[in-house]
Amino acid sequence: MYQAISPYVPVLILILLAVLFGVVTLLIAWLVRPNAPYSEKLSPYECGVEPLQPGKLRMSIRFFVIVLLFLLFDVEAVFMYPWAVMYKPLGWWGFIEMALFVIILFVGYIYAWLKGALEWE
Amino acid sequence: MSYTEIFFYIFAVLSILFALLTVTRRNAVHAAICLLLTFFFIACNYVLLEAEFLAAVQVLVYAGGVVGLMLYVIMLVRKDEADEVRQSLGQRVIAVFIAILFVLEIAFISLLAYYGNYSGFLSSKMAQIGGNTESIGAVLYTYFLLPFEVVSVLLLAALVGAVVLAKNRIER
Amino acid sequence: MIPVNVIFLYSLIIFCIGLWGALSRRNVFIVLMGIELMLNAVNIAFVGFASSLGNIAGQIIPIFVITVAAGEAAVGLAIVVAIFRNRLSINIDSFNILKW
Numbered sequence: 001m002y003q004a005i006s007p008y009v010p011v012l013i014l015i016l017l018a019v020l021f022g023v024v025t026l027l028i029a030w031l032v033r034p035n036a037p038y039s040e041k042l043s044p045y046e047c048g049v050e051p052l053q054p055g056k057l058r059m060s061i062r063f064f065v066i067v068l069l070f071l072l073f074d075v076e077a078v079f080m081y082p083w084a085v086m087y088k089p090l091g092w093w094g095f096i097e098m099a100l101f102v103i104i105l106f107v108g109y110i111y112a113w114l115k116g117a118l119e120w121e
Numbered sequence: 122m123s124y125t126e127i128f129f130y131i132f133a134v135l136s137i138l139f140a141l142l143t144v145t146r147r148n149a150v151h152a153a154i155c156l157l158l159t160f161f162f163i164a165c166n167y168v169l170l171e172a173e174f175l176a177a178v179q180v181l182v183y184a185g186g187v188v189g190l191m192l193y194v195i196m197l198v199r200k201d202e203a204d205e206v207r208q209s210l211g212q213r214v215i216a217v218f219i220a221i222l223f224v225l226e227i228a229f230i231s232l233l234a235y236y237g238n239y240s241g242f243l244s245s246k247m248a249q250i251g252g253n254t255e256s257i258g259a260v261l262y263t264y265f266l267l268p269f270e271v272v273s274v275l276l277l278a279a280l281v282g283a284v285v286l287a288k289n290r291i292e293r
Numbered sequence: 294m295i296p297v298n299v300i301f302l303y304s305l306i307i308f309c310i311g312l313w314g315a316l317s318r319r320n321v322f323i324v325l326m327g328i329e330l331m332l333n334a335v336n337i338a339f340v341g342f343a344s345s346l347g348n349i350a351g352q353i354i355p356i357f358v359i360t361v362a363a364g365e366a367a368v369g370l371a372i373v374v375a376i377f378r379n380r381l382s383i384n385i386d387s388f389n390i391l392k393w
Contacts, residue, residue, distance in 0.1 A: 144314025
């Protein structure tokens with residue numbers, strides 16, 4: 001009996017292969033490698049030099065506003081995608097809708113710019 | 122049982138497992154990683170429920186944006202002694218009680234729906250327009266025009282609020 | 294085809310885990326994560342109904358929910374950072390400035 005398979009089966013196989021690749025490689029390395037640790041070998045790897053500071057450092061506040069703006073404009077891009085796919089059938093009316101949407105968000109962009117949120121003090 | 126159902130149940134169990142881990146981890150970074158995996162498995166279930174566009178949005182906005190922002194803020198306000206304090210509020214019993222009450226209430230409604238004369242499968246009407254994203258676009262920009270425009274005002278308000286909260290402190 | 298009440302139950306379980314996390318935890322980030330889980334559970338219910346009733350509207354409302362969740366995360370985390378600067382704590386017990 002022939003049964004149509006879902007188009008997502010290749011995606012599943014790809015994910016499984018990707019996971020297996022990592023797991024099997026680490027497993028074989030774990031089985032084969034010699035185990036002779038000493039303190040310098042166990043210290044965190046920082047491009048070969050001695051670690052400069054503990055790994056639990058605080059991030060700078062300056063990235064924060066950038067990440068916030070990224071999240072909000074990320075959502076804006078989500079709304080643009082179905083519009084772009086249906087651009088022809090929606091016609092000029094759809095264009096006006098999206099123009100209004102973008103203009104309102106552009107006001108926010110200008111506000112963030114004037115407030116200095118995009119500056120790297 | 123079809124393959125779709127088997128995979129739905131696998132992903133459902135995995136997402137519930139990671140959701141449980143999210144709310145029980147001590148370390149906020151571990152909780153955020155578990156949340157990421159929960160969102161990913163929920164996105165897998167969206168694909169199985171034929172909502173491909175939403176699955177993409179889920180990975181893009183939640184897994185990419187919201188969890189990223191959370192991880193960033195956790196690293197920003199990291200305090201080492203935060204791991205040592207007692208983790209739960211005094212209201213754990215009340216919280217469990219309210220959650221169980223909610224389960225019972227909605228399970229009752231769900232049972233009513235099951236024994237009612239419910240029937241329905243995915244109509245082929247959506248498939249006539251094209252893919253999932255096309256049909257969403259066709260409905261979103263016609264019937265949902267007002268909510269769509271209101272969303273831009275919501276995003277503007279969130280943007281202004283976030284910039285005010287984040288910026289004023291730096292200037293001070 | 295997955296029965297709609299199973300999807301509803303699944304959404305319910307995720308919602309209640311989020312509710313439990315938001316009500317009982319002390320770490321403000323995990324409270325926010327609980328809220329995100331609750332919003333996701335609502336999305337699952339919408340998508341389940343969209344697939345079983347064959348109505349595409351059920352896939353559009355989650356996009357709005359996701360938008361609200363993104364705005365909520367952005368403003369909520371900005372508030373957390375602002376309070377952290379004043380109180381040096383992420384414990385939800387110390388967020389009682391408005392209490393009198």
